[in-house]
Amino acid sequence: MSDKHMSSQFDADLNLVSSKVLEMGGLVEAQITRAMHALNDFDIEIADQVIAAEETLNTMEITIDEECSNIIARRQPAARDLRLLLAISKTITNLERAGDEADKIAKRVKRLAEDGSSRTVNIAEIKLSGEMAATILRRALDAFARLDTVAAAQIVRDDKAIDEEFRAFVRKLVTYMMEDPRTISAGLEYLFIAKAIERIGDHAKNIAEFIIYIVKGTDVRHKSRDALEREALS
């Protein structure tokens, strides 16, 4: 995963911490998929599973972060190795937040299912964007594992589609609510679910930007999509 180091123990440290990031990412991805499954079937049991697993992600974030700072203190890395460790520290924050969003979705699904007002709104856009968000996160983790900047640039581009799906859903929701004000309460629950999915896409995009930073040494956050792409392909 990295260039030549002074010690192979250092390589082993970096590989171990990287593999933990991927493990954490796999769990977040599973949480999102389960939350969308719970939404689809109004399955309270699955929603409860998502909520119960949230704690594990919190612990993983803290453990990995501690290992990153231990490695920095012990090995005093520079250049790309230091960038990798700093980027991991931020990547796991994004992963934990994406997991938080899955937890929020699960909680709202429970509320909707318990209220029984659950089937009043057509949520095709939410389901679609939920799948897109899970996919984009998986691709971000794959790109991280291979430090693939080309894939990372494409992820930043694709996050735009999730944002557009979100806006389309909000517009549709306004129409629904105006036509039948009884849908308002459930509609707002769905709005927050859609917002949570949009946030997951943002976290995947952030992770993709860190990949470019690790490999190229350029911080591409806040850059235009075109500038970012030039950097990734350079």
Next chain:
Amino acid sequence: MSDKHMSSQFDADLNLVSSKVLEMGGLVEAQITRAMHALNDFDIEIADQVIAAEETLNTMEITIDEECSNIIARRQPAARDLRLLLAISKTITNLERAGDEADKIAKRVKRLAEDGSSRTVNIAEIKLSGEMAATILRRALDAFARLDTVAAAQIVRDDKAIDEEFRAFVRKLVTYMMEDPRTISAGLEYLFIAKAIERIGDHAKNIAEFIIYIVKGTDVRHKSRDALEREALS
């Protein structure tokens, strides 16, 4: 701001980067206050000022982050100095995000003002929570400047009040919208404004947690309020 170091140049580096964090924080605070001012008066000009200043915060985040990694690579700090630098790197992400939320508020204020549908909803809770969010962020920055863990613990506690204000507003909004469906479109704009303010409170809370991490060396993220307080006061 820190214990004994090998070199006073190192102290100077740390002080400089810390002062830049406070400068950035001051700008974020001003952005929030201006965004709330724009909301209060439906002042498009002030909203535009907020939107124009957003770019500066992006640049500040990237510059400070670069300085942090440069100092780590050059000085190879350990213990509290390393924690300070790692915490600064995460603090500025939270500051930048809080600034993003001010930008989002300004954009929605513009849309509301341009639609003319602006005065249909009583937004007392939003104004109150906006003031609370600006205050809590200022207190987080003060606590950071003094590395005051007791103040930090109180900030984490007080963020709860902002969250409660947000939930109260959502409940009120549902009633409004059901009584008069013509308020739905504007209502959703206000909902996102309220959500943005709630997020600003979360960012201030995150910054407060990093202060405890710097001083005590314990990562208190995801801990219960009571456990966090014990840590801060220990």
